[in-house]
Amino acid sequence: MTDSVYKLMEITGSSQTSMEDAIRLAVSRAAKTVHNLRWFEVLETRGHIEDQQIQYWQVTLKVGFTLDDTTS
Template identity: 60%
Template structure:
């Protein structure tokens, strides 16, 4: 049967180099405790500045995953 339920959580990844690395890092970290992550959606992109330079890109993501192997 194809009906199933996803769960969505919100995480913030950060990277000194790029927005893509902040996203990949957040997904990799979340995958340590969650199986079956299926998609992400960028909610917000921010960052820190020190000494007149960007120190980190911080990307807030929603991550969707299934709780079992049906998805």
């Protein structure tokens, strides 16, 4: 294993189902444009309320991924 560098991005997933579903949505969307995802950390959990009920769970993540030579 050699010295390496990771980049971090912030991303918010929004789901009608659950907090964990919001997180999975955010990670799978990040996986479309970035290779080598490594870890995430939850920064904030919020929700959107309509008609006096929770409509969306919104979870903001910091996601880390390995920078290889073809990534900017």
